[in-house]
Amino acid sequence: MIQKLLTEYQRSKQDNSDDSLFYAQPKYVHHLDAGFRLRLKKLYLANLSSNSIVLDLMSSWVSHLPESLVLKRVIGHGLNRSELESNKRLDSFWIQDLNRNQKLPLEDDSVDYCLIVAAWQYLQQPEEIAMELKRVIRPNGKLIVSFSNRAFWTKTPRIWADGSDSDHLNYISSVLISQGWTKPECVAEKTYGNDFLKLIGSNGDPFFSVIATN
């Protein structure tokens, strides 16, 4: 029996239309700035081993994986076919609305790492997803959930829309722990969008990551 943490209100969102409609048109944009993306690549280099199998859940036309990292296989998932077809790091992908169906079409212990970037905030049934990820990630494999302070706010459940950055870190950790994950590591850092911003002391997208080991 799955342990539910969220109330129905916390799962609700302003725009309840089909998520597939929202992502029907490809969005060939970066959802995070250059400083954030650079920090993410460094985090991946420190945490991912080469020749491993990676699942990029809730992906797009980019997976943010360092070019130097040689992997055995990268499996993608998302909602927009054109974006996923354009993603050069993916060896395969599938399309599935995780707010409608949380069962992942992957074998037990079949991936080494799962990456989720700028996307956990759209999950309305995160407990089921956390449980499924525990099933498909092999023992000692990792789940890395990264995000900033931006979102398509009409599409985020209230639990995210109403929370602060630190609430978001605690929320993801609590969901994972509720489904049997051990306490994850949390990263919260400033970034600098580019050299000019750094020079004038202005910040880029803040960087947050939750790293959980199975």
Ligand SMILES: C[S@@+](CC[C@H](N)C(=O)[O-])C[C@H]1O[C@@H](n2cnc3c(N)ncnc32)[C@H](O)[C@@H]1O
């Ligand atoms: C802001 S984009 C981030 C995409 C990508 N991870 C990146 O870093 O560019 C949010 C992504 O979440 C995924 N997503 C949003 N709602 C979803 C849903 N209901 N089911 C499955 N995926 C969803 C889509 O793949 C969408 O591209």
